[in-house]
Amino acid sequence: MSDTKQTIINxxxxxxxxxxxxxxxxxxxxxxxVELVDARIPYSSKNPDIDALAQGKARVIxxxxxxxxxxxxTALWKAYYEGKGFVVAAINAxxxxxxxxxxxxxxxxCKEKIERDRRRxxxxxxxxxxxxxxxxxxxxxxxxxxxxxxxxxxxxxxxxTKGKQWIRLNKNVELLDTPGILWPKFExxxxxxxxxxxxxxxxxxxxxxxxAEKLLCFLADRYKGMISEHFGIDEDVSGAEHPGxxxxxxxxxxxxxxKKGGEFDLERAAAIVVDEFRNVKIGLVSxxxxxxxx
Ligand code: G4P
Numbered sequence: 001m002s003d004t005k006q007t008i009i010n011x012x013x014x015x016x017x018x019x020x021x022x023x024x025x026x027x028x029x030x031x032x033x034v035e036l037v038d039a040r041i042p043y044s045s046k047n048p049d050i051d052a053l054a055q056g057k058a059r060v061i062x063x064x065x066x067x068x069x070x071x072x073x074t075a076l077w078k079a080y081y082e083g084k085g086f087v088v089a090a091i092n093a094x095x096x097x098x099x100x101x102x103x104x105x106x107x108x109x110c111k112e113k114i115e116r117d118r119r120r121x122x123x124x125x126x127x128x129x130x131x132x133x134x135x136x137x138x139x140x141x142x143x144x145x146x147x148x149x150x151x152x153x154x155x156x157x158x159x160x161t162k163g164k165q166w167i168r169l170n171k172n173v174e175l176l177d178t179p180g181i182l183w184p185k186f187e188x189x190x191x192x193x194x195x196x197x198x199x200x201x202x203x204x205x206x207x208x209x210x211x212a213e214k215l216l217c218f219l220a221d222r223y224k225g226m227i228s229e230h231f232g233i234d235e236d237v238s239g240a241e242h243p244g245x246x247x248x249x250x251x252x253x254x255x256x257x258x259k260k261g262g263e264f265d266l267e268r269a270a271a272i273v274v275d276e277f278r279n280v281k282i283g284l285v286s287x288x289x290x291x292x293x294x
Pocket of ligand 1: 066067134140142
C-alpha cells in the first residue's frame with residue numbers, strides 16, 4: 001500500500017467506527033436502505049460492508065451524478081445491479097433529474113414488506129428509509145432535493161433514539177434526515193485510483209503528474225478521440241516509452257505550461273487535466289464498467 005493510501009486510512013478510523021455504530025443502530029428502525037454511489041465509479045464508490053450492515057433490508061441503489069457519467073455505461077451498471085437484486089435508478093441529485101422515479105423505487109423494493117403489513121391488517125404505515133454512501137457522493141444534496149418542500153420534520157418517536165429526525169416525504173415514505181456515512185474501501189490500486197480521479201479524497205496529497213498521466217492513458221484507451229479533441233493534441237503515442245508522460249507533455253505545450261527557463265511545468269498541466277476532467281469539460285466519462293470488475 002502506498003504512503004498516501006496509508007495516510008488516508010489512518011485519518012479516519014475514529015470517525016469510521018463511530019459512523020458505523022450509528023448506522024448499525026439506525027438500521028434497526030428502517031425498512032429500506034437507499035444507497036448512493038457515484039455513477040462514474042458505481043463499484044469503487046460502493047462500500048461492500050453495507051451488504052452486511054443492511055442484511056434483511058430492502059435495497060435501492062441510486063447512480064448519482066449521472067449527468068457526469070457516460071450514459072451508455074450507466075445503463076450497463078443499472079442492469080448489473082438489477083441483476084443482483086437491487087432496485088436501481090440513475091439520478092442527478094443536483095438538478096433533480098430522475099428523482100421522480102425514486103419514490104417508486106422505494107415502493108418496489110419494499111413490495112414484500114407492504115404485502116406483509118397488509119396481510120397483518122397494518123395500513124398506512126409509512127416506509128422508513130435511510131440514505132447511505134461514501135463522502136461526497138451527494139447524500140446531502142439528494143436529501144435536500146428529494147425532500148424538497150417536505151422538510152417539515154416529524155420529530156421524535158417513541159422507541160427511536162432521542163434526536164432522530166424523520167422527514168415525511170408523502171403518505172408512503174419517511175426519510176431519516178441524517179445519512180449514513182461509509183468510507184470507500186481501497187481494496188485495490190485501481191479502486192484508489194478511480195476514487196482519486198473523481199476527487200473524493202484530499203487533493204493536496206493526491207494530484208500528481210502520475211495521476212494525470214494514468215487518467216490520460218485511460219481516456220486515450222477507452223474514449224478514443226476525446227482528449228485530442230478537447231486539448232487539441234495528437235493522442236497517438238504508440239511507440240512512446242511513457243505514453244502518459246508524453247500526452248501530458250503535449251498538453252503542457254498546448255496550454256503554455258512553462259516554468260522559468262522554458263522547462264515544461266508538468267505539475268500545472270496535470271492540475272489542468274484533473275480539474276477539467278472533474279468539471280466534465282473533457283466529456284462524459286465512466287471510469288469503470290461492469291466487465292472491469294471480474
Ligand atoms: P455528501 O453529502 O454525500 O458528502 O455529498 P454532497 O451532497 O455534499 O455533494 C458533494 C458534491 O457533489 C457537491 O458539490 C454537490 O453539489 C455535488 N453533487 C451532488 N449530486 C450531484 C449530481 O447529481 N450531479 C452533479 N454534477 N453534482 C452533484 P460541491 O462542489 O462540493 O458543492 P456545490 O458547489 O454544489 O456547493
